[in-house]
Amino acid sequence: MSLKLYDTLTRSVRDFEPADPPRVRLYACGPTVYDHAHIGNYRSFLVYDLLHRYLKWSGYDVDFVMNLTDVDDKTIDRASEAGKDVREYTAPFTESILADARTLGILPARSYPLATGYVPQMVSWIERLEEKGLAYATEDGSVYFSIGAFPAYGRLKGLDPEFTRPGARVADDEYEKENVRDFALWKAAKPADEAVGAAWDSPWGRGRPGWHLECSVMSIAELGETLDIHMGGEDLVFPHHENEIAQSEGVTGQTFVRHWVHVKHLVVEGEKMSKSLGNTITVHELLEEGLGPAAIRHQLLGAQYRRELNFTRDGLAASAAAVQRLLDFEARLAETVGAGGVDGAGNRPPAADGGAPATATAESGGLAGPLARLADEAVEAFRTALEDDLNSAEALAALFVFVNRVNGELDAAAEVAQCDLEAARAALASMDEVLGLLSVAHEDLDVDDDFASEIESLIAERKAARGDKDFARADAIRDDLVERGIVLEDSAAGTRWKRVR
RNA sequence: GGCGCCGUAGCCAAGCGGUAAGGCAGAGGCCUGCAAAGCCUUUAUUCCCCGGUUCGAAUCCGGGCGGCGCCUCCA
Numbered sequence: 019m020s021l022k023l024y025d026t027l028t029r030s031v032r033d034f035e036p037a038d039p040p041r042v043r044l045y046a047c048g049p050t051v052y053d054h055a056h057i058g059n060y061r062s063f064l065v066y067d068l069l070h071r072y073l074k075w076s077g078y079d080v081d082f083v084m085n086l087t088d089v090d091d092k093t094i095d096r097a098s099e100a101g102k103d104v105r106e107y108t109a110p111f112t113e114s115i116l117a118d119a120r121t122l123g124i125l126p127a128r129s130y131p132l133a134t135g136y137v138p139q140m141v142s143w144i145e146r147l148e149e150k151g152l153a154y155a156t157e158d159g160s161v162y163f164s165i166g167a168f169p170a171y172g173r174l175k176g177l178d179p180e181f182t183r184p185g186a187r188v189a190d191d192e193y194e195k196e197n198v199r200d201f202a203l204w205k206a207a208k209p210a211d212e213a214v215g216a217a218w219d220s221p222w223g224r225g226r227p228g229w230h231l232e233c234s235v236m237s238i239a240e241l242g243e244t245l246d247i248h249m250g251g252e253d254l255v256f257p258h259h260e261n262e263i264a265q266s267e268g269v270t271g272q273t274f275v276r277h278w279v280h281v282k283h284l285v286v287e288g289e290k291m292s293k294s295l296g297n298t299i300t301v302h303e304l305l306e307e308g309l310g311p312a313a314i315r316h317q318l319l320g321a322q323y324r325r326e327l328n329f330t331r332d333g334l335a336a337s338a339a340a341v342q343r344l345l346d347f348e349a350r351l352a353e354t355v356g357a358g359g360v361d362g363a364g365n366r367p368p369a370a371d372g373g374a375p376a377t378a379t380a381e382s383g384g385l386a387g388p389l390a391r392l393a394d395e396a397v398e399a400f401r402t403a404l405e406d407d408l409n410s411a412e413a414l415a416a417l418f419v420f421v422n423r424v425n426g427e428l429d430a431a432a433e434v435a436q437c438d439l440e441a442a443r444a445a446l447a448s449m450d451e452v453l454g455l456l457s458v459a460h461e462d463l464d465v466d467d468d469f470a471s472e473i474e475s476l477i478a479e480r481k482a483a484r485g486d487k488d489f490a491r492a493d494a495i496r497d498d499l500v501e502r503g504i505v506l507e508d509s510a511a512g513t514r515w516k517r518v519r
Numbered sequence: 520g521g522c523g524c525c526g527u528a529g530c531c532a533a534g535c536g537g538u539a540a541g542g543c544a545g546a547g548g549c550c551u552g553c554a555a556a557g558c559c560u561u562u563a564u565u566c567c568c569c570g571g572u573u574c575g576a577a578u579c580c581g582g583g584c585g586g587c588g589c590c591u592c593c594a
Contacts, residue, residue: 029523049594062594090592175590176522201592229592251594256522258592281594282524283587290587320542321532326525326587333531336543343542346556403533412533415541422541422558429550429558489552496554507555514556 021076021405023247024324026255026278027174031407034277036246042078043241044070047233047250047258048130050087051108052096054300055115057318057329058291060122062251062281064315065323065408067124069249069279071452072404074125083240084127086112089134089216090229097214104214105134118301122311123458129240133232137218140227140235143269144203144220152268154196159206159223165199168264174278175256201261202228230261234274238266248275252282284318284327291329299329310519312459313338319410319453338519340418341459345516347421348456351443353511354428356436387438388427393445396420400449410453417449463517473504477513480506 021034036042046066049055055063066084073080087093088108097107116130144161147153152168155161165171207217207224217224237245243266250259259278266274283290286297304314316337321327386394396416403412424442428434450456465473476495483491496506499515506515 047594050592055594059594065594087592092592177590249594252523253589253593256590283589283594285587288586292593316542317531324524325532328531330531333543336531339544340542343556350556406535409533411531411542412540415533418541425557426559484552487552493553505555508551508553509556516556 021072022407023277023279024407026259026280027275029176032277034247036078037244037276040077040079042073042080043244043246044073044080044082045233045237045241045245045248046082046084046127047248047254048084048086049115050090050092051111051115052092053111054302055118056291057286057299057301057304057314058251058284059115060119060301060314061284061318061323061327061329062249063119063124064122064318065279065281066249067454068319068323068408068410068452069247070125071454072408075448075452081241082125082127083129083131083237085131085133085233085236086115087229087232088112088132089226094211094214094216097216098210102214104216107214114302118305121305121458121462122301122315123454123461125454131232131236131240133227133236134216136232136236136239137227139239140231141204141218141220143231143235143265146269147203147265150268152264153203155204155222156195159204159225160202161204161222162195162200163203163261163264163268164196165201165264166197168268170267171264172260174260174263177256177260199257201230201257203231203265204228230258231265233258234262234265238270243270243272243274245275247277247279249279249281252280255280279323281323282326284329286329287331288328304334308519309334310338310341310459311462312341312455313519315453315458316341316414316455319414322407322409322411324407341455342518343421344417344455345459345463347425348446349514349516350425350428351439351446353514354434354439356439357433386441387435388431389424389434389438390441392420392423392427393441396423397445397448400452404452413449414453417446417453420445420449463519465517473499473515477506477515481513 022031023034024030025032044066046062048063049059066082070080070082089104093104093108097104100107112130112132116126120126144153147163148155148161151164153161153163171177204220204222204225205211205228206222207226211217211226212224216226218226237248248259248262255278263274285291286299289295289297291297291299301314305311313334314337317329317333318327320333320337396419399416399419400413403409403416406412446456476499480492480495483489483495499506503517503519504515505518506513
């Protein structure tokens with residue numbers, strides 16, 4: 019079995035095969051860094067991360083690059099309002115977006131190229147397009163891509179080839195284009211561009227690159243002429259990615275991208291998220307409200323990436339509970355003491371005390387105990403779900419089936435073999451390498467040493483109170499700790515504590 | 520208008536021709552000093568509606584109804 023991924027260009031689920039295994043050249047369209055990124059951006063980033071993590075988990079050597087757009091109309095407008103240079107204006111947002119991504123457990127890309135760092139390369143790319151007759155300059159000093167000269171134009175979006183036919187020159191207010199759909203490769207500088215430092219010298223005069231060009235030039239510069247996977251939000255299919263194909267293949271003559279992956283937009287509380295509705299949510303806000311990053315992660319992975327996902331406050335609470343269930347399960351596995359060790363062949367040693375042989379493995383009739391079998395089944399189901407076009411919802415289900423079955427086994431069994439426990443722990447850790455739920459939650463819930471020792475001493479005090487049947491005191495200690503975000507759980511093995519959101 | 524997606528329990532969400540995963544929430548029970556955690560039972564005889572194909576359909580086809588996305592430098 020291997021990964022099957024939907025490909026926008028062929029509109030079909032295809033086997034994923036990198037051109038040069040085990041290397042995978044992975045490129046994603048990142049955000050425009052003019053503000054904090056919103057929850058929709060992060061859905062995309064989390065899908066990028068899911069694919070990134072899954073590929074690594076599967077043994078690929080992933081070279082992941084995500085661009086950051088720091089020069090375009092939005093950054094220029096905002097920088098202008100703030101009276102700052104465009105790079106000076108965008109840098110803090112770049113920082114905050116990447117910081118929030120780290121908090122959400124998004125694995126870093128190898129490189130985050132900025133458009134402003136590639137202007138000379140973009141200029142020479144335009145010159146090559148001109149040489150090939152795919153671009154033309156206009157009198158005002160702008161340069162356009164001529165879609166009529168690129169027969170494959172429109173294939174990604176499935177557009178009628180008719181409309182790429184070169185028509186009469188279309189006189190715009192200020193431009194002169196051969197076809198209304200021709201797009202800017204180079205835009206003549208306006209005073210506002212100059213004011214914020216968003217203008218560069220070029221053979222066509224002062225100006226700035228068109229937005230679409232940066233991805234072609236930067237992805238090829240960083241990863242080579244053919245990318246294995248190019249990802250983005252569904253809104254980027256047209257015109258952005260259509261234009262990237264035209265620019266890239268127009269120059270190289272090579273297939274630009276082997277696999278196009280597009281993430282469906284989410285909705286918020288059942289409505290499209292948009293600035294006009296005033297319902298945009300940024301991850302920055304959610305984190306500042308104290309919502310757990312693992313819960314955000316869980317909700318965003320709760321639907322397969324090509325399905326609409328409804329991001330809600332109620333859903334976030336449900337996700338927080340689901341993450342807690344995982345944490346509790348992990349803690350239970352960690353504190354369960356296994357019976358006996360194993361030799362290299364997985365055989366149980368004779369019981370040291372001469373007692374009855376362990377039933378856990380004996381009843382299973384094999385060397386692998388019930389937990390080890392459940393672990394194998396879970397990882398297999400998990401893998402199968404992800405191989406099926408990154409079905410994260412089904413992968414999560416596989417994980418939770420595992421949690422339920424193992425908990426049941428642990429409740430029922432008198433004792434569990436050490437090797438069996440290890441197998442269960444390893445399976446959980448392995449699945450979390452892809453999901454990143456537990457690791458993010460731990461990062462989030464860490465308690466400093468002082469507080470931890472205070473908790474321990476309160477637990478000791480409570481134990482004494484319970485010993486004296488002073489339940490009022492014992493409960494008061496427990497209630498106070500709950501106020502401080504610490505939940506106590508008594509069991510035969512003693513009292514354990516956990517921090518909750 | 521063009522292209523495309525979706526309608527499954529109270530909410531979220533899998534399922535891709537073989538007899539309804541999972542999470543959250545709810546009810547009852549076991550365990551517990553009480554809790555928490557965990558487990559067990561329970562919560563859709565049924566998948567928007569109507570036809571059709573099939574031994575068999577939530578799954579395929581046709582027609583409705585309803586919701587949504589992109590086509591505008593929004594991931």
